[in-house]
Amino acid sequence: MSGDPLELLDPILVHHVVNSLGWRSLRPLQQEAIEPVLAGQDAVLLAPTAGGKTEAAVFPLLTRAQRQGWKGTGILYVTPLKALLNNLHPRLETYTGWVGRTAELWHGDVASTRRRRILAHRPDVLLTTPESLEAMLVSTHVDHRAFFSGLHSVVVDEVHAFAGDDRGWHLLAVLERLQRVIERPVQRIGLSATVGNPRELLDWLQGSGRGRRPGRVVAPGVSLPDTGAGGAPSSPPPGDVELDYVGSVANAATVIAALHKGEKRLVFCESRRTVEELGEQLRLRGVTTFLSHASLSADERRRAEEAFAEARDCVIVSTSTLELGIDVGDLDRVIQLDAPATVASFLQRLGRTGRRPGTRRNCLFLALDDSGFLSAAALLLAWSRGWVEPVVPPPDPRHLVAQQVLALCLQEHRVGENLWQEWWGGLNPFGTAAEPVVRHLVEEGWLDRDGGVLFVGPEAERRYGHRHFMNLTASFTAPPEFTVLSGRTEIGRTDPDLLTEEVEGPRKLLLAGRSWLVTYIDWKRRRCFVEPVDDGGRARWSGFGAVRIQSYALSRAARDVLLGADPPVRLTRRAEARLAAAREAHLDAVHPAGTVVVRGGDGDVRWWTWAGHRANATLAASLPSVTLPHRRVEDRFIRLRDDLTAQSWRAAVTDARSGLTLPEVDVRAVRGLKFAEALPPRLAGATLAARLADEDGARAVLAEQVRFVLRHDG
Template identity: 60%
Template structure:
């Protein structure tokens, strides 16, 4: 809540409803105090937009030269050979484009799929906000980032809008809506950081680790907030180290506390393959690995073979123009947006400590 008066300093009051929210807020304020600004990066591998641009250019010009199309984009990354050629070949093989000598024309499949209302669905790249509306019946209870709905999970998919845990019943990818039902009890493994884009980032997770290690954000804390952070530090102090990561064997579980954020941990889980617990939903701070592993040698050479996170293929319905791509490329495009390869590489380069409790 922000309060402003003319000529006065700006004042911001943060109300944390849970200890988890308090912890995340402390990490965020610590980043703010350090002058951190989240960098803006275009979404990686926009192959579906490459396909859309091929069709849009052909529609605009009437025809497109099969050998001259690279001149239109002047070497822009996504339109370079051979990646763009793969997309173009798929468009012609599927009838979205057809050949006439050395030229390409809009094909019958494109007219059937996008031709309504003078191809408006083809020329409008962004037709809806990126968030999904979360509904219980007809009542809207919040919004969520699509990344929380696209990663593959085993068991129910859990969200946390409106201060409680909900299980996703059904996702309407076309209209960007998901329908939920309340879950009784504590919610267990539900991620609380659903208001963030796809979970906590690498930078925020590392700032939260710094909070556990003793860093305080330079703001005024209430006595309850200070006591809450003290409890967080007491409960989590064995899970952190300033120069690396911690693997904890506790009550039959083996947890790797990376403090790397959701996307980096999703990348690490995919890279671990059968070494990771397949039933675990990706968490912002740790990965659960197979409890029969010993030592830390199983981490060796993982940095040389990072894998993309798993994707629920039904989520392709929410990636506009995915129908214009080969299915494997569409899945890879979506998976690249769930990955954090630099964060995963950083974790794998750090020393690790094994702790048995």
């Protein structure tokens, strides 16, 4: 191997890296990735935000394309967000242009004329999403066998964002079908920020090729754990982090308006409603403010991102939409209201700062209430210990098995009833365990069977046939929303409840950080028309509240904070006072040796498990004789019956230890599982129940000692 890794790359690329980019050398990740990527190995490339992951994958892949004479579309570059694709496209156009190759975008916003050009002149690199990729496979306008015949490699950007939800299973299934179409394995390269289990993430990404294709985790300078329990380096990543308690959105706006004047600030909120409320409050205080969240129109988000990239003294308020690698220019500060759901999300957000020489990564936490404050303190404590969540794919994706079998029949028109499993190469969810799902699809008319072959049936035509089966290619669902228009300009989308609930006086919405008067509602087309108004608008979206601590690990970190462990960050005087008050308020609720059952003065009995939402849901279902039925599951405690006795407690725990019960599933929640209607009700419920459970966390709690506090005056 050459002493200088640059010499392994195509010489024309090297020339431009040195002269066009002005790089004297490659970053460590880029150096170490060259050998395995050039060798055709699968890989996960791990580095913090702005760590040069795109170049680490693309430079050696373009070198392979040049040396091996790849023709047609040889590289797919897949991301979870269209906005990220749009942001990456100019960069990849530049890199491919250096070596006489091309890069093109293909997603739902790309015009049909441009798509026709792409089909006629296949680009060397195609940037797309998994949904658009599957749409190409099932489209009658795309000869997918010809188009993908030159495919050799797939780059999956932000692979951890895929692997943790159903879009990951969808991506893997589509890649397996692609491999069968072109009749050869495809190199898979995942780009990821810090995760707790990178080796397991690589195994997942390899799909059916796990163990058959060589793979490597490339993570220079990152401590890799030996198990999937989360990383444990000796010290947290460097950063300037501060925790404050402000008590309300209005107070948060006052603090943000007063601090860091002249700087560019990015504020993350945990709900779209909070984004809207903070945006309005900041504008009332004269702060130049832009907003970004999923219910704003694409034009509105794009305008905000472009203006923010060019402005200086301003604030952009966002949900997680700007957490991933979209470039928002030269950022000075990150501010977080309450806490993100995971340490991994915090690392992504922290990594948006400190990119200029002489600057440090920084984040200011502003807690809006007591629960948000404890969540933030717990997350910062876990971060300080070097802990990061393992990425765990959702179990039992039976609904996606149904979707994939239907999509395959749409793609191939007819599939042998004994051959459909071969399309996924033994990928676990699509093997023999999928047979009951396929039987149900046939019995209920989703699939027809004739002469030993399967094809799309009348029920699938009825449910998904509209607009060329477009709804069949999306692996996630969203609640229905009304499009909000001011004249002909789309502002975004709002929850229909805001348009139907009784109100006194004019009906006003809060959207894009401004108040709007509703002037007309088109119920048939799900549209409402508005005009600007000074104030009084309201924002709400069903099912999308602020996310509090849910995992076992972060809930236990909250308990550690209450037991005296301080997150090693700067605390304001307000935060110090709030921390002291929280510890005083929870004196009877925490114990270092186990859990606590507290009977309050009002007879309310709570079992303080500090085990997280899923473990508590599992425990509540597994101890039905002592828990209160039909109560909302909390992250930190479980409500028990007020007639609890020592004898009934011991009997319930003994029964639970002999076998746990999965949480009861609300039928409304099952309806929110995309494609659940194509499953037998029993399997749909079992799928969701498995995802609501944390059996390991529940068992850990049951193995601990329990302390009983008979009276609590707090």
